[in-house]
Amino acid sequence: MKILFTHNTAMWYRLPFFRKVSEMHDLDLIFTHINVLQDVYDSDVEGNIIGLEDVNYSILPNSHGFAKGLFSKARNHYDVTIGGSWDTPQEFIETLVLYCITKIKDEPFIIWREDWDWDKKNSIKEKLLHIVIKYLCNHSNAILVPGTLHKEYFHNKLEVPTDKIFIMPNVSNISGNCDISKKEHHAKKILYVGRLIERKGINYLLEAYKDLKIENTELIIVGSGSEEDKLKKYVKDNNLENVTFTGKINNEELEEYYNQSNIVVVPSINKGMGDPWVFVLNEAMYYYNPIVATTAVGAAPDMIKGNGFIVEEKNSQALKEAVEKILNDEKLEKEMGLKSKDIITNEFQYSNMINAFNDCLKKVIKKV
Numbered sequence: 001m002k003i004l005f006t007h008n009t010a011m012w013y014r015l016p017f018f019r020k021v022s023e024m025h026d027l028d029l030i031f032t033h034i035n036v037l038q039d040v041y042d043s044d045v046e047g048n049i050i051g052l053e054d055v056n057y058s059i060l061p062n063s064h065g066f067a068k069g070l071f072s073k074a075r076n077h078y079d080v081t082i083g084g085s086w087d088t089p090q091e092f093i094e095t096l097v098l099y100c101i102t103k104i105k106d107e108p109f110i111i112w113r114e115d116w117d118w119d120k121k122n123s124i125k126e127k128l129l130h131i132v133i134k135y136l137c138n139h140s141n142a143i144l145v146p147g148t149l150h151k152e153y154f155h156n157k158l159e160v161p162t163d164k165i166f167i168m169p170n171v172s173n174i175s176g177n178c179d180i181s182k183k184e185h186h187a188k189k190i191l192y193v194g195r196l197i198e199r200k201g202i203n204y205l206l207e208a209y210k211d212l213k214i215e216n217t218e219l220i221i222v223g224s225g226s227e228e229d230k231l232k233k234y235v236k237d238n239n240l241e242n243v244t245f246t247g248k249i250n251n252e253e254l255e256e257y258y259n260q261s262n263i264v265v266v267p268s269i270n271k272g273m274g275d276p277w278v279f280v281l282n283e284a285m286y287y288y289n290p291i292v293a294t295t296a297v298g299a300a301p302d303m304i305k306g307n308g309f310i311v312e313e314k315n316s317q318a319l320k321e322a323v324e325k326i327l328n329d330e331k332l333e334k335e336m337g338l339k340s341k342d343i344i345t346n347e348f349q350y351s352n353m354i355n356a357f358n359d360c361l362k363k364v365i366k367k368v
Contacts, residue, residue, distance in 0.1 A: 147301065172283050
């Protein structure tokens with residue numbers, strides 16, 4: 001099957017998926033906005049992408065925010081085209097034109113998105129965007145989404161029939177050597193991993209930690225970002241002990257933090273948007289970690305099933321109580337850790353992702 005697959009950038013956790021698709025199909029992979037990786041994660045991508053050595057891919061240059069050469073590429077014959085983004089005005093226009101080209105050619109178009117029903121501005125611009133996106137989604141051949149929140153959004157809010165929505169679980173390739181014995185140490189280690197920006201809600205985690213009623217605890221905050229100085233000031237002003245800011249670290253170092261932590265907390269909040277997924281959950285669960293996440297985390301309903309708690313966003317008291325409940329009960333902590341490992345091992349592997357992807361392709365091609 002000849003596939004045109006357009007994607008904005010080369011995230012490390014996507015590369016094994018693209019490689020596996022390339023092994024099974026005639027893949028033409030196009031990265032349209034490679035700079036997103038630099039802007040969001042401060043990581044550079046040069047001409048050759050490590051991990052895609054045997055994959056047919058192109059990195060398109062940008063001009064005024066538009067991917068140059070995308071439309072000429074799309075005019076070629078493909079059995080199916082996959083893409084879709086409306087994160088910027090340019091990407092929105094690209095998606096509309098890409099959709100129109102496939103319709104002119106009478107070829108299938110599949111949208112791959114991670115939107116769910118987080119709070120949005122009730123502006124005229126947002127309402128108009130909603131109308132166009134609703135039309136686009138309902139007239140595309142299928143929608144690929146990572147989880148149940150996302151499927152509910154496309155069905156309930158955009159009125160896409162459920163038989164056109166396919167859950168293709170998000171998968172991470174950070175899954176190294178797990179050693180559950182490393183969690184047995186004097187202090188209970190609470191771990192946060194991610195960017196230090198307002199939408200990640202780390203201030204609520206610090207408030208929860210301040211009121212924690214557990215002796216010998218340590219809070220480790222891995223990452224960097226615009227809120228770092230503000231968060232450090234809060235720690236200093238409130239005389240919080242055993243709080244460590246590691247700064248940004250590489251994935252090899254991160255493995256040891258996951259190995260030694262007793263619990264991983266994802267305290268995200270809705271700030272213009274919720275967190276579409278949060279791959280930290282995938283990563284942490286490989287290392288037998290119980291999880292506490294908020295209702296602003298897109299992955300939470302699919303990944304937290306007896307291995308942790310989902311709490312209300314912007315609620316430091318709820319965060320505190322969830323952390324205390326786990327860390328005050330060693331049996332519960334261990335059971336949740338084992339459950340995390342079981343869920344990630346059986347439900348969130350690249351084989352699960354590929355199987356869902358191929359199921360979508362088969363049903364789309366069959367209907368054409």
